[in-house]
Amino acid sequence: MNKKIPIAFVVAALCVLIGGALVGVLAAIQYLEPTFLKETLPFNRLREIHVTSAISWIVLSATGGVYFYITKELGHQIFSGKLAVFHLILFILTGLGIYISIFTGNMGGREYLTFLPVLMIPILLGWIVFGVNYFKTLLANVKGWPVYLWMWGTGIVFMVFHLCEANLWIFDHFRMNFVRDLTVQWKSYGSFTGSWNMLVYGTAIFLMARIKKDENVARTKIAFFFYFLGLTNLMFGWAHHIYPVPSQAWIRYLAYAISMTEWLVLGYMLTNWIKSLSAKEKKENFFPYRLLVITDIWVFGNVLMAVLISIPAINHYSHGSHITVAHSMGTTIGINTPILLASATFMCSCINEMILEKMQKTLSYGLALFNISLIVFLASLIIAGSIKGQWMYSENSAFYSVLTEQIKPYIRYFLFAGIGVFVGVTIVAAPVLKFMTAKLREA
Amino acid sequence: MENQDRPILEVNTNLYRTILLVLVAVFLCYTYVVYTTKTETDIPQMTEEALRGQILWQENNCTACHQFYGLGGYLGPDLTNIISTENKGPQYVKAFLNSGIKVMPKFNFSEAEMEEIVAFLTYVDGTGYFPNKQARLKNTGWVELKYKKTRNE
Numbered sequence: 001m002n003k004k005i006p007i008a009f010v011v012a013a014l015c016v017l018i019g020g021a022l023v024g025v026l027a028a029i030q031y032l033e034p035t036f037l038k039e040t041l042p043f044n045r046l047r048e049i050h051v052t053s054a055i056s057w058i059v060l061s062a063t064g065g066v067y068f069y070i071t072k073e074l075g076h077q078i079f080s081g082k083l084a085v086f087h088l089i090l091f092i093l094t095g096l097g098i099y100i101s102i103f104t105g106n107m108g109g110r111e112y113l114t115f116l117p118v119l120m121i122p123i124l125l126g127w128i129v130f131g132v133n134y135f136k137t138l139l140a141n142v143k144g145w146p147v148y149l150w151m152w153g154t155g156i157v158f159m160v161f162h163l164c165e166a167n168l169w170i171f172d173h174f175r176m177n178f179v180r181d182l183t184v185q186w187k188s189y190g191s192f193t194g195s196w197n198m199l200v201y202g203t204a205i206f207l208m209a210r211i212k213k214d215e216n217v218a219r220t221k222i223a224f225f226f227y228f229l230g231l232t233n234l235m236f237g238w239a240h241h242i243y244p245v246p247s248q249a250w251i252r253y254l255a256y257a258i259s260m261t262e263w264l265v266l267g268y269m270l271t272n273w274i275k276s277l278s279a280k281e282k283k284e285n286f287f288p289y290r291l292l293v294i295t296d297i298w299v300f301g302n303v304l305m306a307v308l309i310s311i312p313a314i315n316h317y318s319h320g321s322h323i324t325v326a327h328s329m330g331t332t333i334g335i336n337t338p339i340l341l342a343s344a345t346f347m348c349s350c351i352n353e354m355i356l357e358k359m360q361k362t363l364s365y366g367l368a369l370f371n372i373s374l375i376v377f378l379a380s381l382i383i384a385g386s387i388k389g390q391w392m393y394s395e396n397s398a399f400y401s402v403l404t405e406q407i408k409p410y411i412r413y414f415l416f417a418g419i420g421v422f423v424g425v426t427i428v429a430a431p432v433l434k435f436m437t438a439k440l441r442e443a
Numbered sequence: 444m445e446n447q448d449r450p451i452l453e454v455n456t457n458l459y460r461t462i463l464l465v466l467v468a469v470f471l472c473y474t475y476v477v478y479t480t481k482t483e484t485d486i487p488q489m490t491e492e493a494l495r496g497q498i499l500w501q502e503n504n505c506t507a508c509h510q511f512y513g514l515g516g517y518l519g520p521d522l523t524n525i526i527s528t529e530n531k532g533p534q535y536v537k538a539f540l541n542s543g544i545k546v547m548p549k550f551n552f553s554e555a556e557m558e559e560i561v562a563f564l565t566y567v568d569g570t571g572y573f574p575n576k577q578a579r580l581k582n583t584g585w586v587e588l589k590y591k592k593t594r595n596e
Binding site for chain 2: 031034038042043044045047048107108109110111114143144145150168173174175176177178179180182183184186187214215216219220224231232235236241242244245246247248249251253256311312313314315316319320321322324325388392393397398400
């Protein structure tokens with residue numbers, strides 16, 4: 001396979017990361033000042049550009065990483081280099097198509113996939129091509145797969161499943177029954193987030209194994225236990241997003257029960273930390289490693305919040321409020337993004353061992369700004385969400401402007417913190433982007 | 444591999460493959476049931492007009508700002524029960540659509556299109572409540588929803 005393909009995926013990903021974060025800032029300004037940009041780019045387009053960019057960042061950089069690691073790091077000959085090129089071109093063109101569709105207001109899809117529904121076909125095709133290449137490369141060649149290979153494979157398969165399920169609404173059986181339709185729609189989002197988490201967490205485990213030079217990280221029983229736990233949650237836990245929807249109650253009961261298994265993740269993380277306090281681990285200064293260690297703290301905080309809002313009695317107040325946004329942005333920005341930046345910087349260090357040392361200072365500043373801003377960012381959302389949760393069940397609940405006024409100060413903090421997150425991410429991503437673009441240009 | 448200080452662990456592929464197969468099989472059966480099961484209560488029949496309203500809803504991406512059952516974007520209010528809310532209802536909705544006041548984009552819907560959107564919103568309103576103010580919180584952490592119509596009625 002052409003060595004530049006994985007790099008091209010990551011370059012595209014870093015571009016949409018920086019662009020998408022900027023659009024996020026614009027959207028937040030509009031949230032606060034409704035007339036801002038209203039005529040040119042109303043919120044129903046701005047939000048979708050932001051969402052599409054965020055998802056594309058995750059998916060493209062994870063994909064680039066997987067291609068890079070199975071070929072360059074694990075040393076396998078890719079099944080078909082041509083298919084990989086096709087995959088890249090298809091995704092770039094479809095990405096452009098999505099942006100054009102949203103910019104021109106030619107939408108028609110569902111939430112998170114609001115673009116023109118036909119664009120789902122090339123996306124689906126791209127994932128099938130990726131799957132063929134992945135499994136054909138690895139199935140015959142590797143015996144006793146470490147857990148990250150399972151996770152990447154699972155991620156690809158469930159992405160294909162998600163893309164099919166998310167489009168079932170075109171059939172009358174679904175769309176003629178709103179409750180069923182909404183249920184299936186959110187079931188498909190369970191596979192969506194679940195599958196990109198498989199790709200991203202698989203990457204995190206791969207990186208840990210590499211950095212610690214200990215393949216067993218990815219081969220222990222406990223690693224597989226958590227893989228299956230994650231998969232079970234992906235399959236049966238999604239209905240915690242739709243507790244208020246009058247679907248069959250057992251679907252929601254089951255989701256409640258399954259979601260509570262995530263306490264195990266918290267317990268495991270805690271015991272591990274306590275252990276590592278006594279065992280003096282050598283402190284790595286390697287940037288990807290530092291990113292992963294910091295991500296652990298974000299994982300803990302976010303899983304804790306996720307478990308709490310999966311309790312229906314708490315969800316009753318948090319659902320439909322900014323607390324849900326804190327959860328989704330907390331995981332995408334606080335967990336997925338640092339892991340994927342760790343992956344991108346790790347790729348840089350594989351290409352040129354010295355490069356991270358040169359960038360060290362810049363990266364550290366960016367990371368610090370990113371983390372501090374993110375704390376304020378999420379705290380503002382949680383406070384705004386708590387206010388909304390109370391308002392929903394108050395006498396004022398028919399008066400939307402009452403709520404808007406109440407949360408305004410927190411949305412302002414959210415905006416300022418959002419600018420901090422954007423600048424922090426850009427300080428980290430820009431030098432990586434510059435380095436990789438230079439590699440792409442090399443003959 | 445590089446300098447391993449421990450021997451590489453065996454991965455029990457056969458066991459894991461079996462667990463995976465069982466999980467996938469259960470998931471597929473579950474999926475089938477979710478697709479075909481009835482809803483908790485009898486909900487109204489979606490009309491052709493309401494369906495056209497839903498398409499307009501999607502094409503204009505109202506979801507970016509509005510929610511049904513709390514699901515959607517948060518710039519605007521939840522519209523699940525807008526039709527049955529006191530002092531709101533069809534005329535109120537129609538007045539809102541093309542006005543472009545404040546944050547809402549100014550839409551240019553024809554009278555027929557507005558009727559379709561109202562039909563869709565009326566249909567959604569018939570499926571249940573949000574926020575579910577009469578839900579009962581149990582000490583198991585469960586929330587028992589109040590449903591709009593039950594089969595036994």
